[in-house]
Amino acid sequence: MTASSTASSVLPPGFAEIPPMSGFGRAMGPWYEKTENGKGILGFRAGERHINRLGIIHGGMMMAFADVVLSEAQRRVTGRPSVTMRMAVDFVSPARLGDWIEGVGEVTRSTRNLVFVRARIWRGKHTLMTASGVFNFIRPRGEDGKPLPEQE
Amino acid sequence: MTASSTASSVLPPGFAEIPPMSGFGRAMGPWYEKTENGKGILGFRAGERHINRLGIIHGGMMMAFADVVLSEAQRRVTGRPSVTMRMAVDFVSPARLGDWIEGVGEVTRSTRNLVFVRARIWRGKHTLMTASGVFNFIRPRGEDGKPLPEQE
Numbered sequence: 001m002t003a004s005s006t007a008s009s010v011l012p013p014g015f016a017e018i019p020p021m022s023g024f025g026r027a028m029g030p031w032y033e034k035t036e037n038g039k040g041i042l043g044f045r046a047g048e049r050h051i052n053r054l055g056i057i058h059g060g061m062m063m064a065f066a067d068v069v070l071s072e073a074q075r076r077v078t079g080r081p082s083v084t085m086r087m088a089v090d091f092v093s094p095a096r097l098g099d100w101i102e103g104v105g106e107v108t109r110s111t112r113n114l115v116f117v118r119a120r121i122w123r124g125k126h127t128l129m130t131a132s133g134v135f136n137f138i139r140p141r142g143e144d145g146k147p148l149p150e151q152e
Numbered sequence: 153m154t155a156s157s158t159a160s161s162v163l164p165p166g167f168a169e170i171p172p173m174s175g176f177g178r179a180m181g182p183w184y185e186k187t188e189n190g191k192g193i194l195g196f197r198a199g200e201r202h203i204n205r206l207g208i209i210h211g212g213m214m215m216a217f218a219d220v221v222l223s224e225a226q227r228r229v230t231g232r233p234s235v236t237m238r239m240a241v242d243f244v245s246p247a248r249l250g251d252w253i254e255g256v257g258e259v260t261r262s263t264r265n266l267v268f269v270r271a272r273i274w275r276g277k278h279t280l281m282t283a284s285g286v287f288n289f290i291r292p293r294g295e296d297g298k299p300l301p302e303q304e
Contacts, residue, residue, distance in 0.1 A: 024210035027179055027201040049179040058176035059219045059236040064212020084211040088240040138206075148292075 072104025082135035226256025
């Protein structure tokens with residue numbers, strides 16, 4: 001085992017695996033999480049399945065991770081399920097195979113139906129991506145197709 | 153074989169597989185492409201590996217596909233390799249397991265260093281996502297780290 005493969009298999013302290021709960025999570029994850037000052041910091045190790053033809057992490061993968069980071073931040077604050085309505089990202093710096101990548105989100109506003117979130121994703125001291133998203137709360141629907149009363 | 157699994161395995165006329173050229177493409181693809189009026193229409197069949205915990209196509213997957221659609225459009229017009237700098241997407245309607253999803257991009261402006269592209273992604277008559285992106289051309293660098301002269 002080389003030094004670099006050893007480094008790539010080490011999980012930074014405090015992180016625990018989030019059990020994959022979807023086909024996409026099984027194919028692209030696992031994601032890891034730790035709680036710091038009440039916020040959830042997510043992380044993943046960039047692998048072969050994440051890279052593009054240039055050998056850097058695929059933009060789609062970075063956006064998928066940003067989507068997970070943003071939704072996790074909104075879920076922690078509101079406790080409600082939601083779907084992504086809009087998302088905007090800046091690709092600040094590329095990530096490479098073997099990199100340990102982390103991200104954290106922050107709710108900037110929450111209304112009755114919408115929640116606005118922003119996030120930063122980094123590797124070590126380098127910002128890789130900034131993102132912002134708008135999420136729409138999901139309301140369970142009854143058999144008549146009308147939304148059920150709020151359950152909170 | 154049931155009617156629905158037959159439907160899910162049919163490739164719409166004119167589409168051919170793009171051989172995966174990256175780890176991400178192998179994990180999430182294949183993508184398919186056909187040329188119509190000089191534009192490249194990309195497509196993929198939504199599978200188990202693309203869905204989120206709600207059973208709809210993961211937002212990250214939709215954004216990854218949008219990224220591929222946008223870059224393919226820019227590559228067709230400029231013939232030059234590029235990386236994504238910014239991207240913004242609207243999730244107009246969700247896609248589901250088994251859906252055949254298509255997308256096409258259009259270059260709105262190209263400068264010496266940047267290219268601006270927009271795209272629409274749909275299923276049948278339903279728009280699923282609109283996206284816009286800014287791409288930065290990649291210039292090969294010499295041993296001194298300075299960009300080489302343009303090769304065109």
